[in-house]
Amino acid sequence: MLRNQMIVTHAYHFLCEILLVFLLMLPIFHHKYLMVPYWSYLLLAVGTCAVFTLMHTKKMSNMLYFGALPVLFITLYLLNYPVVFTIILPIIFVWRFVFIKKYQDIRKEKQYLLITCLLGAINIILINDPRYLIYVLALLLILFFGFMVSHYVSVHKNQRQM
Amino acid sequence: MWKKEFDVEHIKSFEYVAITAIIFFILGLIYQKPLAIVGMGMFVIFLTVYKIYDRSVGTKLQLKNEPRQVKLFPGEKASLRFEIENNSIFPLINGSCHLQLGSSIYAYTLVKKEKQYWEPLSIPLSIIQSKTTVIDIPIEAKQRGVALITNIRYTFPHLLSFSSISLKYMPSYQTEVIVFPKALPVSGVEQIFHSIPGTGRVNLSPFEDIQSPIGTRTYQYSDPFYKINWKASAKSQQLQTTEYEKVIDHSYVFVINIANEYRTDMVRFNKMLEDYLSYTAYLCEYTFHHNSPFEIFMNARKPGSIPYIHLPEGEGKNHYARSLELLARISKQSLSVSFDKMLYQIGKQLVTPKTIIFVGDVPANLTQITRNWKQKQVSLYQIIQMDEEQAAYVKPLKKEVSQYAT
Numbered sequence: 001m002l003r004n005q006m007i008v009t010h011a012y013h014f015l016c017e018i019l020l021v022f023l024l025m026l027p028i029f030h031h032k033y034l035m036v037p038y039w040s041y042l043l044l045a046v047g048t049c050a051v052f053t054l055m056h057t058k059k060m061s062n063m064l065y066f067g068a069l070p071v072l073f074i075t076l077y078l079l080n081y082p083v084v085f086t087i088i089l090p091i092i093f094v095w096r097f098v099f100i101k102k103y104q105d106i107r108k109e110k111q112y113l114l115i116t117c118l119l120g121a122i123n124i125i126l127i128n129d130p131r132y133l134i135y136v137l138a139l140l141l142i143l144f145f146g147f148m149v150s151h152y153v154s155v156h157k158n159q160r161q162m
Numbered sequence: 163m164w165k166k167e168f169d170v171e172h173i174k175s176f177e178y179v180a181i182t183a184i185i186f187f188i189l190g191l192i193y194q195k196p197l198a199i200v201g202m203g204m205f206v207i208f209l210t211v212y213k214i215y216d217r218s219v220g221t222k223l224q225l226k227n228e229p230r231q232v233k234l235f236p237g238e239k240a241s242l243r244f245e246i247e248n249n250s251i252f253p254l255i256n257g258s259c260h261l262q263l264g265s266s267i268y269a270y271t272l273v274k275k276e277k278q279y280w281e282p283l284s285i286p287l288s289i290i291q292s293k294t295t296v297i298d299i300p301i302e303a304k305q306r307g308v309a310l311i312t313n314i315r316y317t318f319p320h321l322l323s324f325s326s327i328s329l330k331y332m333p334s335y336q337t338e339v340i341v342f343p344k345a346l347p348v349s350g351v352e353q354i355f356h357s358i359p360g361t362g363r364v365n366l367s368p369f370e371d372i373q374s375p376i377g378t379r380t381y382q383y384s385d386p387f388y389k390i391n392w393k394a395s396a397k398s399q400q401l402q403t404t405e406y407e408k409v410i411d412h413s414y415v416f417v418i419n420i421a422n423e424y425r426t427d428m429v430r431f432n433k434m435l436e437d438y439l440s441y442t443a444y445l446c447e448y449t450f451h452h453n454s455p456f457e458i459f460m461n462a463r464k465p466g467s468i469p470y471i472h473l474p475e476g477e478g479k480n481h482y483a484r485s486l487e488l489l490a491r492i493s494k495q496s497l498s499v500s501f502d503k504m505l506y507q508i509g510k511q512l513v514t515p516k517t518i519i520f521v522g523d524v525p526a527n528l529t530q531i532t533r534n535w536k537q538k539q540v541s542l543y544q545i546i547q548m549d550e551e552q553a554a555y556v557k558p559l560k561k562e563v564s565q566y567a568t
Contacts, residue, residue, distance in 0.1 A: 114178050
């Protein structure tokens with residue numbers, strides 16, 4: 001796998017995973033905390049993915065990713081996330097990215113699709129909020145477009161222009 | 163033209179989404195949630211796009227396949243060009259083209275290790291929509307034979323199922339690479355003395371074609387009486403002799419015995435086959451350069467009324483090229499027909515004196531046949547290989563031919 005393709009693959013795998021984490025936590029947010037941070041989480045996920053991917057392109061060491069933990073703690077705290085999630089989410093974010101980037105050729109799209117479908121079906125019973133479908137849709141789009149882009153970037157530039 | 167083959171897990175993605183769509187629909191009906199119907203609609207759109215992509219991807223892929231021959235000598239390099247046109251609206255990106263080259267050639271830029279020569283080649287390839295993609299594979303001729311390009315397959319990722327699709331090219335690819343045999347020198351060929359009347363025009367010969375007068379000259383005492391040209395003598399008031407075209411039969415017949423010395427063992431093939439063909443290639447080259455006609459008989463089995471290989475007599479560049487191609491096409495595992503039966507058939511065709519060169523073993527039990535040929539003024543020679551070397555020389559066939567002479 002080419003380096004460009006690998007970076008894109010890692011990025012969309014990471015983004016899918018943290019959106020799946022959100023779908024998993026959604027019933028807890030909805031029923032226990034009576035608030036669901038749809039937009040702030042989406043922005044946080046995209047931002048974290050962008051920063052981590054940038055660090056990945058610069059081939060930074062794993063310790064620097066853990067260095068992002070306090071920043072994430074503070075951000076989540078400022079966004080009024082429950083304390084439990086303020087602690088858990090940054091750890092999950094860093095752990096998953098470091099874990100994913102270990103693999104040269106990671107192909108977990110089918111598992112993600114299955115989990116998305118399962119969580120989508122479960123949440124439709126538990127939650128009566130149309131906004132959560134945005135997450136399901138976003139997950140599907142990220143999966144398919146991520147997969148396409150990862151292959152597209154491996155095509156030689158001359159061929160792309162043809 | 164292309165057979166589409168899907169990955170084992172190809173249908174999984176479709177199934178996941180289809181089942182989810184059904185679940186959404188059922189839950190929407192049970193719980194009276196319009197949201198579920200919206201979700202179901204989203205999945206149905208995806209499934210529709212999936213099916214359209216599935217059916218149309220790779221269907222308008224065309225590989226230019228015109229009959230073509232690439233002719234090479236061992237060690238020569240050339241390039242094999244493949245032109246693939248994708249007339250579909252979908253690009254085929256980040257795929258790989260797999261193909262198998264015949265053993266006579268190898269792609270020296272793609273195959274680095276000796277052990278990989280037999281493995282199919284894998285070339286990264288993306289085929290953009292509505293464009294023609296060209297692949298050039300540099301090849302080098304390795305050994306005699308005819309190399310075909312087989313097992314052409316293009317594998318690329320299915321963009322909606324996260325699996326791969328394989329397109330297998332079903333027609334046989336009509337380009338063939340013919341590697342001619344390497345000519346191994348045979349010393350002594352130039353010393354073969356032709357003493358047979360024929361049709362070949364030469365400067366010095368004891369034979370003349372009395373149908374082809376070329377002029378007159380002053381009579382000499384040694385000239386026969388019938389050669390005196392009386393008209394010319396009367397005109398010049400001096401005896402004149404008619405001069406005729408000097409002719410000789412300088413054609414050759416190459417008879418190759420590819421049979422193994424262990425005739426009862428049908429499994430073993432002749433280890434010397436390549437050397438025999440290389441000597442024959444040299445003889446063909448020699449006769450071509452000397453503008454001599456030649457024909458070839460070889461006891462390699464072939465289908466048809468004549469069970470052995472026969473290249474009729476001819477001369478010139480085209481004939482030489484045909485002879486090399488014939489030698490290149492002989493299979494390494496070629497079955498042989500009985501050598502004595504072939505000689506018997508050749509003998510029936512021998513109506514004029516000829517110069518015959520045997521390549522390969524001449525079994526002892528064929529003495530009677532060869533003796534009969536000699537009575538027809540046929541000059542017989544044999545290629546003798548020097549011990550444990552590829553060098554060989556030609557010498558007249560003895561009366562008592564020895565078995566396994568080479």
